[in-house]
Amino acid sequence: DAKTTQPPSMDCAEGRAANLPCNHSTISGNEYVYWYRQIHSQGPQYIIHGLKNNETNEMASLIITEDRKSSTLILPHATLRDTAVYYCIVRGGGTSYGKLTFGQGTILTVHP
Amino acid sequence: GAVVSQHPSRVICKSGTSVKIECRSLDFQATTMFWYRQFPKQSLMLMATSNEGSKATYEQGVEKDKFLINHASLTLSTLTVTSAHPEDSSFYICSARGANNEQFFGPGTRLTVL
Numbered sequence: 537d538a539k540t541t542q543p544p545s546m547d548c549a550e551g552r553a554a555n556l557p558c559n560h561s562t563i564s565g566n567e568y569v570y571w572y573r574q575i576h577s578q579g580p581q582y583i584i585h586g587l588k589n590n591e592t593n594e595m596a597s598l599i600i601t602e603d604r605k606s607s608t609l610i611l612p613h614a615t616l617r618d619t620a621v622y623y624c625i626v627r628g629g630g631t632s633y634g635k636l637t638f639g640q641g642t643i644l645t646v647h648p
Numbered sequence: 649g650a651v652v653s654q655h656p657s658r659v660i661c662k663s664g665t666s667v668k669i670e671c672r673s674l675d676f677q678a679t680t681m682f683w684y685r686q687f688p689k690q691s692l693m694l695m696a697t698s699n700e701g702s703k704a705t706y707e708q709g710v711e712k713d714k715f716l717i718n719h720a721s722l723t724l725s726t727l728t729v730t731s732a733h734p735e736d737s738s739f740y741i742c743s744a745r746g747a748n749n750e751q752f753f754g755p756g757t758r759l760t761v762l
Binding site: 572574577578579580581582623635636637638639640641 | 652654682684691692693694697739741743750751752753754755756758
């Protein structure tokens with residue numbers, strides 16, 4: 537699976553957009569970029585995923601660069617409840633299809 | 649999103665006993681379920697992949713005789729920690745993969761071995 541690199545922590549003011557970057561320079565053509573988040577002592581929550589086009593849902597937007605080597609998760613109006621660890625994961629293909637390998641993620645702290 | 653439940657949410661046991669954790673997909677069928685373990689301040693570590701009706705595939709370094717996995721139906725997988733010891737204390741999380749290959753996680757089970 538392609539390795540991802542995320543900043544260990546970020547801060548964001550409540551009501552502002554939170555932009556969380558992720559580098560995945562070794563991603564291959566059939567690998568998707570997934571984003572999950574984990575609030576303390578809970579299971580991870582699916583946020584969004586994409587292949588090469590930008591994606592948007594009710595939770596967030598995902599911007600993937602044209603070369604697919606990096607992406608940005610955007611929470612348009614962060615709230616205190618968005619404080620969590622955010623994981624950017626590149627999903628394996630072939631015999632590894634379906635395995636989600638978690639890195640260290642980014643601790644996002646939303647403050648008043 | 650789809651719902652995955654785990655039971656129990658929290659368990660405390662004595663060293664040497666065995667503990668069973670259940671993972672259920674409540675509103676979809678899951679041919680594949682995954683078991684993760686998470687130690688404090690660390691990320692999730694995949695332990696094993698469980699396919700309905702077949703033997704689980706364990707990640708390197710995970711003892712299959714200690715962590716018994718059974719996936720007897722399309723909605724239920726169980727993880728049994730046999731002869732648990734204090735170092736097995738951890739947060740165990742399952743996930744289930746649905747028909748569209750989306751993967752949904754359970755709320756986790758906190759195991760404390762005294």
